[in-house]
Amino acid sequence: MKRSDFLRLSALGSLGLATRSFALPEGYTGIPAGIRPYLQTPRPDSMWVSWFSDNAPSGQIEWGTSPANLNNTVNAALDVLGTGYHYHAGRITGLSPASYYYYRVRNGSTVSDVFRFRTPVPAGTKTGRMRVLVMGDNQIIGENRYEKLIACAKAKIESTYGVPIEEVIDFILMPGDQVDVGTLDHYRNLHFKQCGLISPNIPIMTTVGNHETYYDTNLDLYSRIFRYDDISYANTPGTEGEKYYAYQLANIAFIHTSSEHTTTAQKQWVRSLVDALKTDASTDLCVSVVHRPYQAEQYVGDISGWFRSEIMPMLAETEKHVLNIGAHHHLYARGQTREWPIYHIISGGTAWDQYWGQSSESDFDDVQKTIAHWAWQLMDFDLSARTMEVTCYAEANVKLSAETRWNYNSRIIDSFHRKLGLEAPNKPALENTFSGPVTLPLELISSAYQSGSGEAINSTWFQIAADSGFTNLKIDRIRDVENLYGDTGAPLYEPVNIHANVDILRLAVSSGIYNGTHYARVRHRDTNAMWSAWSDAIAFTVEGSTSGPTALKLAKTVYAPNEDFLATYENGTGLPKDWIGIYKKGQKPGSGAGTVTSTTWQYVDAANLVNGTRNFTYNLPVGEWYAAFFTNDGYTEIAPRVPFYVGNAAVISTAKEAYDEGETVSIQFSNAPAGATDWIGIYQIGQTPGGPLSTQYKYAPTASGSLDFTGLPKGYYFASFFVNDGYQEISQRIVFSVGTQITSVSMESNQITAGSDFTVSFNKGPGIPKDWIGIFKQGDVPGVDVLTAYLYFAGATSGSVTFHLPDLPPGDYFAAMFTNDSYTEVSNRFLFTIVGQSELKFEQATMEGNEMRFRWKSQSGRSYKIQKSTTLATDSWMDIRTVTASGASHEELVPIDRLANPNCFFRVVEN
Structure with a gap:
């Protein structure tokens, strides 16, 4: 994320003005000089130590159990990453768990200070505490924002606990974008340097973000700098290098996924980890990490849909998974997944400015708080009680002036917990009684919250459906007792609780449901993220509303052979012999000449005549089909037809995502139906097939193969697989570009x-x-x-x-x-x-013989240049005189040769 307030700081810097005027923790004078080592990959028996030098040929790590007894030496390996970037790394082994060690690093006669670290407890330990500091998105190299965030966190932690930070924090977890671009300059002078206040004492564990891949597409530098191949969980290392990895500390599993490498291999790796977690008696809790978050209320849609739809459901199979940590958005947010007792947060650090009103925004019911502050989080685990407490501390707000923004002084803006083993809230009831039809608006009223766990109420979930099975939902609403969304604006930009005056035990309904019978239910969630059972459903009939459009819907457009499919109908006529029929594409329903009867059909549900669902189990042959909705045992259709395809989804791919202009674009396909008129079409991004013609197309009459497309104009495209000379798509679209500087x-x-x-x-x-x-x-x-x-x-x-x-x-x-x-x-x-504004503020410009008199608004003592040009081109101006202004208006008489300078333009600019 990038924003214009940063401009002001860089502009001030270019004028030689101070840019370090924010408040810092008392006594903080910056990161001490000298080598600041970087710890990573903590194990009960070892620790990696690394650092950069300009050109030192070798390095050593001297360590021991006291600062005066550094009698052990590890020779650090040298990796010459580039000119002036010598990387030294060594692993101290043979350590004892839960023990303090002292060390320093050396490049010849250049020696660092002596530092101390603590090793983790043995894997499987179920007593004591573990504390993890969470900080995301370092990213900005032109300022030391991240250094300041670290300084604030260190000061708060040490003042709270009264001991050095390494006695409190076990390790630091960073959820991606540790750099803005994956260059040596950024790794050394942004990530390593700005973490230098704490990196010598506390190990840091990073995650791959999108910015790590910029200028380092294959993560070559990332894999050489970070050493995660010494750790794994359940003896299952990541299968694609260090793009993703997992480890166990005490009785907690930590899983770092990569939202930038959404491969089948990574998904299978997560599958193996989840299966191990389910039966592993040595682990009680699990925390997952992904850079692009599970959900976000700003820049709507800029999340990891892969993690949300494919990875989180797997992790939710075990109650051990209690928290997902994301970043990418440069703020703090916290929510609970709709279905499962799992929290998710965004830890966005201090990267490029992000604030309310800047982007597309939406209030989502699985996000409880979005707070546009720069913040950090402390995770505190009680290992024996199987509990997690998370507290979020804010330090600054980008909308405040540079002089005042760092004034929050570790303000607590959120806290939440997860405690395994507590009972869920009691099953609630809906207190409404309906003696007859009702008209809108209506209000559903839940019984009071009750729980034997001691946890308070956090959320309610109301549902209204057109069927008793709650598959055809009309209202599906989760609300939290506190919902922070937006801010107060200038001058303070404080978060706003938009549920401050909302009674979440009541739900007012004024729209969204139509005439007919409906069903309602409610459930309660506590502050431990646990849902109660659903209440018993109550039925009611709405009248005096609108009938609404009659519609027929299918969940998908492509169904595998032998797959059941559910048809949802809405706002039917209410007649018991309304029915849904399934026909082949091109068939005409009816009983006369030229018509056919349906391949399969069903009447509407007798208990849900107007709104309901019907499940079809008929094994339809491969091909194109449509579903139609008819009334009263006849062939009068009362809703638009719904086309769909039965068969295997085709798979298409290209070798790359970007092609040179004139280069052949080869599209591979497989799993295709091998129809003589099946085809692959290429469209420009933003076009809809069936409207404008495709840019190019070719038939694909075989089950697999490759088609070459030549002569594509410069542009952004998508390709898809279509069947039977029509526009039924049976593949996922793939996108690619042709040419450069397309836009x-x-x-x-x-x-x-x-x-x-x-x-x-x-x-x-x-x-x-x-x-x-x-x-x-x-x-x-x-x-x-x-x-x-x-x-x-x-x-x-x-x-x-x-x-x-x-x-x-x-x-x-x-x-x-x-x-x-x-x-x-x-x-x-x-x-x-x-x-400059002074260029256009002539007070006088007149010819006097062969001289021109210039008079302009000025500032006394300022230097100005009078320039001329024969065009208005940027690089065509020539200086003809430099002067120092003598007052608020300055006057200058300049000789001008008219004949030698016809049609000249003149201007005055500040020097």
């Missing part, structure tokens, strides 16, 4: 007056939610040099964004589009200049 960006003018808003227009974008327009100084390298400003635009393929940058100093800049939250440039660069 065009432009501005109305290449000169902008300082302080003025300006708009950047774009066309033919990739259509990815995290595409963004960035502003850089001309000559800067994106991802290496400081980003000046940026704006997202919700993944639109065309449109515009308007920048409001009142502090942007005069100078030469460029605007370009970058894709998917990366520094991958996908457009031309539009060059423009910010010109």
Whole structure:
């Protein structure tokens, strides 16, 4: 994430003004000088120690059980990562569990201070406590925000417990984006350096984020710097290097997944871990980590759908899994999964600015709090009680001024817990009684919350369905007693509890249900994330509403052979002989000439005539079909038909996601039905098949094969597999691009007056939610040099964004589009200049013979240049005089040769 407040800081820096004016913990003077080693991969019997040097040829680790007795030496391996980047790493072995050790590192005569660390307790230990510090998204190298967050956390922890931090914290967990780009500069001077206050004493465990993959696509540097091959859980190491890994400390399993490598291999690896957890008596709790989060209320949709839909359901098979930690969004958020007693949080650290009103936003019922503060979390496990307590401490808010933003002083903004073994809340009841039909609005009333566990109420879940099995839901609403969403705005930007005046035991219903019979139920959730059983359902009939559109729905468009399929009907006529029929594509329902009877059919549910479901178990032959809804035992259709396909879903793929212009795009396919008129079509991103014609298509009449597409114009595309010369898609779409700088960006003018808003227009974008327009100084390298400003635009393929940058100093800049939250440039660069306001504020410019009199608004003592040009091009201006202003208005008489300078433009700029 990137935002314009950072511009102001870099602008101040360029003027030589102080940028380190925020408050810091009392007595903090910065990270001490000298080598600051980095601990990683803690085990009861070993610890990895690593550090960088400029060009030292070798290194040693000297260690022992007291600072005065460092009588053991480990030779550190040298890995020359690049010129000026010598990486030293060694593993201290033969250690005892739960013990303190002292060490220092040496490069010849250059020696670090002496530091202390503590080894973990033995695996399977079920007594005592474990405390883990959670901090995500370091990312910004141009400031020391992350260093300050670490300093605040260290000061708070040490003042709370009264001992050095290594006596409190077992290790630090970082959920990704430890760098902005995966370069040596960022690993050494961002991650290692800004963690240097605590990295010599507490081991750090990282996670792969999207920014680790930028400039380091295959994670070559990541795998050389971080040493996770010495640990695993259940003897099941990650199968793709160190992209994902797991380990056990005490009786807790920690699983670091990669949202950037959503492979079948990783999913199978998680499957093996979950199966082991279920039967492993040495583990009682499990925490998972993924960079892109499970859910997010800002930048809606920018989550890991893979983790949400494929990984979390597996982890939920065991009650040991109590928490998922994500990052990616640069704030704090906490929620509970809808179905399971599992918490999920976003620990977004201090990376690129993120705040309310900046993006697409939505209040989700599985997120209880979204707080746009810079924060860190402390996880405290009671190993014998099998409990987890998590407290979140806020330190700053980016919307506050740089001088005041670090003023929260470790304010507690959230706390929650999970305690295994407690009973769930009591089963509630709905207290409504219906003696006859009701009209909207109506209010459902739950009985009071009751529980024998001592836990308070946290949530209620109301459901209203059109059927007694609650498969055709009309209202599906979870509400929490506290729901922090949005903020108060200026000047304080405090979180807002939008449920402050909501009685969650009552649900008002004014829309969403139609005439007919409905069923309602409720359940309660406690502050231990446990749900009660559902209440008994009550039935009621609505009248005086609308009938609503009659509709027929299927859950999918492609069904495997022999797979059952559920048909949902809504707002039928209420006649007992309304029915659903299944026909082959092209067949005409009826009983006369040219018509056919259905292949299979069912009447509507006798107990749910208007709204309900019917399950079809008929084994339909492979092919295209449709479901139709008829009334009163006849052939009058009362809802739009629903097409679907029976057969195996085809699989298509390309060798890569980006092709050069003119390069052949080869699409492989398999598992296809081998129809003579089956085809693969290529469309531009944003198009809908069946509307505009495909850009190209080819028939795919075999079960598997490869098709080559040539001559595709520059653009962003998707391909899909269609059957029978129609538009029934039976594959997942794949996306790819052809050419470079596909997107065009432009501005109305290449000169902008300082302080003025300006708009950047774009066309033919990739259509990815995290595409963004960035502003850089001309000559800067994106991802290496400081980003000046940026704006997202919700993944639109065309449109515009308007920048409001009142502090942007005069100078030469460029605007370009970058894709998917990366520094991958996908457009031309539009060059423009910010010109000082004084340029356009002539008070007088008149010819007097062969001289011109200039008079402009000025500041006394300031230096100005008078320039001329024959065009308005940015690089065409020439200096003709430099002067120092003598007052609020300055006057200068300059000789001008009219004949030698016809049609010249003149301006005055601040020097």
